[in-house]
Amino acid sequence: MNKSIKTKGRNPWAWVPTLYFAEGLPNVLVTGVAAVMYMQMGLTDTELALYTGWLNLPWIIKPLWSPFVDLLLTKRWWILSMQILIGAALAGVAFTLNTPVWFQMSMCCFFIMAFASATHDISADGYYMIELDEHRQTYFVGIRNTFYRLAVIFGNGVVVAIPGMLMVWFRNSVAFAWSLVFYGLAGIFIALWLFHSFVLPNSTADSEKTRSSAAEVWSGLKHTLSTFFTKFPVRTTVIAICFLLLYRFPEALLNTMTKTFLMRPNSEGGLGMAPTEYGLSYGTVGLIGLTLGGILGGILVSRDGMKRWLWPLVCAITLPDAVYIYLAYAMPDISTVMGLSFVSTCLFIEQFGYGLGFTVLTLYMLYYSQGEFKTSHYSICTGISYLGLMLPGMVSGWIKDSVGYQTFFIIVMATCVLTFLVTWFLKIDPDFGKKKQ
Numbered sequence: 218m219n220k221s222i223k224t225k226g227r228n229p230w231a232w233v234p235t236l237y238f239a240e241g242l243p244n245v246l247v248t249g250v251a252a253v254m255y256m257q258m259g260l261t262d263t264e265l266a267l268y269t270g271w272l273n274l275p276w277i278i279k280p281l282w283s284p285f286v287d288l289l290l291t292k293r294w295w296i297l298s299m300q301i302l303i304g305a306a307l308a309g310v311a312f313t314l315n316t317p318v319w320f321q322m323s324m325c326c327f328f329i330m331a332f333a334s335a336t337h338d339i340s341a342d343g344y345y346m347i348e349l350d351e352h353r354q355t356y357f358v359g360i361r362n363t364f365y366r367l368a369v370i371f372g373n374g375v376v377v378a379i380p381g382m383l384m385v386w387f388r389n390s391v392a393f394a395w396s397l398v399f400y401g402l403a404g405i406f407i408a409l410w411l412f413h414s415f416v417l418p419n420s421t422a423d424s425e426k427t428r429s430s431a432a433e434v435w436s437g438l439k440h441t442l443s444t445f446f447t448k449f450p451v452r453t454t455v456i457a458i459c460f461l462l463l464y465r466f467p468e469a470l471l472n473t474m475t476k477t478f479l480m481r482p483n484s485e486g487g488l489g490m491a492p493t494e495y496g497l498s499y500g501t502v503g504l505i506g507l508t509l510g511g512i513l514g515g516i517l518v519s520r521d522g523m524k525r526w527l528w529p530l531v532c533a534i535t536l537p538d539a540v541y542i543y544l545a546y547a548m549p550d551i552s553t554v555m556g557l558s559f560v561s562t563c564l565f566i567e568q569f570g571y572g573l574g575f576t577v578l579t580l581y582m583l584y585y586s587q588g589e590f591k592t593s594h595y596s597i598c599t600g601i602s603y604l605g606l607m608l609p610g611m612v613s614g615w616i617k618d619s620v621g622y623q624t625f626f627i628i629v630m631a632t633c634v635l636t637f638l639v640t641w642f643l644k645i646d647p648d649f650g651k652k653k654q
Contacts, residue, residue: 234360250377
C-alpha cells in the first residue's frame with residue numbers, strides 16, 4: 218500500500234491551489250514588489266539594487282538547512298509555522314514604514330520573510346510529495362504551477378497597482394499607502410494560515426517518518442555536497458558551475474533595472490509608468506508571455522530533445538533584450554493607448570523569449586543532477602543559479618546610475634556574449650529531454 222494515504226480523506230483540490238499560492242506570493246513580494254516600493258520611497262537605483270539583492274540570499278543557501286526541515290517535526294508543522302511568520306513579517310513591514318528607521322526595520326522584516334519563504338518552499342514541496350501518490354503528483358503539477366503563477370501576477374499586477382490608487386486618496390503619502398497594502402497582505406496570510414490549519418491533512422507518512430540524528434543529517438549533508446563537486450570530471454564540473462552562474466548574467470543585470478526604467482519619470486530617463494500601468498504591462502502581460510514561453514519551450518524539448526533546440530532557445534533568452542535599447546531611445550508616449558500597447562507588446566516579446574530560454578537552464582540542472590542525491594543536487598544547482606542572479610544584480614544599479622539607461626541596456630546586450638560562451642562548452646546527450654517512444 219502506498220504510504221501517502223491521507224488520514225482525513227481530504228481532497229487535494231482543497232489545499233494544493235492555496236498552498237502554492239502561499240508559496241509564490243512572498244517570493245514575488247521580496248524579489249519584485251519590494252524594489253518598486255523602495256523606489257517610490259526615494260532610494261536611488263544604486264541603493265535599490267545593492268540592498269534588495271541581499272534578499273535573495275536565503276534561496277541561495279536553503280540547501281544547507283533543508284535536511285534539518287526533514288529531521289525536525291513534520292512538514293505540516295513547518296508549513297503552518299512559516300505562514301504565520303510570513304504574516305507577522307508583512308505586518309512588521311507595514312508598521313515600520315512610518316517610523317524614522319523605516320528602511321532598516323523594513324529590510325529586516327523582508328529578510329525574515331525571505332528566510333521563512335525559502336523554508337516554506339522546502340516544506341511545501343516535501344509535503345506535496347508525501348501527501349500525494351505518484352499519479353496525483355503528476356495530475357496536480359499543472360495546478361500547483363498555475364496557482365504559483367497567479368500569485369506572481371497578483372503581486373506584480375495587483376499589489377503594485379493598489380498603492381498608486383491609495384496615494385490619490387491620501388495626498389501622495391507613499392509610506393502610508395504602502396503600509397495599508399502590507400497590512401492587507403498580512404491579513405491575507407493570516408487567513409491562509411487559519412485555512413490551512415483546518416484543511417491540511419495530518420499525513421501518516423509525514424508524522425510517522427523515521428527521524429535520523431542531527432549528526433547523521435550533518436554527515437549526509439557533507440557527503441551530498443562532496444559528491445556534487447566530484448560526480449563528474451573537474452573540467453565538466455567547472456563548466457557546469459560557470460554555466461549556472463553566467464547563463465542568466467544579462468537577466469541578472471536587467472531584473473531590477475527594468476522595473477525602475479518603466480516607472481521612473483522621463484526626466485530621469487524612464488518611461489514614467491503609473492503603478493496601474495506597470496501592473497498591467499509588466500505584471501500581467503509580461504508574465505503571460507513568460508508563462509507561454511515556458512510552456513512552448515517544454516513542448517519543443519520534449520519532442521526533439523534539448524540539444525536540438527539548445528541554440529534557438531539561447532537566442533530567445535538573449536536577443537529580445539534589445540527591446541529595452543529601443544524603448545530607452547524611442548521613449549514612446551505611454552499616455553496613449555497605442556503607446557502603452559506598444560510597450561506591453563515589447564515586454565511580452567522579451568518575457569516570452571526569457572520563458573523559452575529558461576527551459577535550457579531548468580533542464581540542464583535536471584541533467585547535471587541525475588544519479589544519487591538527485592533532489593539535493595538539483596537544490597544546490599538552483600542555489601548556484603540564484604547566486605548568479607544576486608551578484609550582478611547588486612551592482613546593476615551602480616552601473617546604470619553611472620552611464621544612464623541607454624548605455625546600460627547596450628552593456629546588457631554586450632554581456633549576452635557570456636551566455637553564448639558558457640553554453641558553447643556544454644556537453645549534452647542528444648536524447649536528453651526527448652519523450653521516450
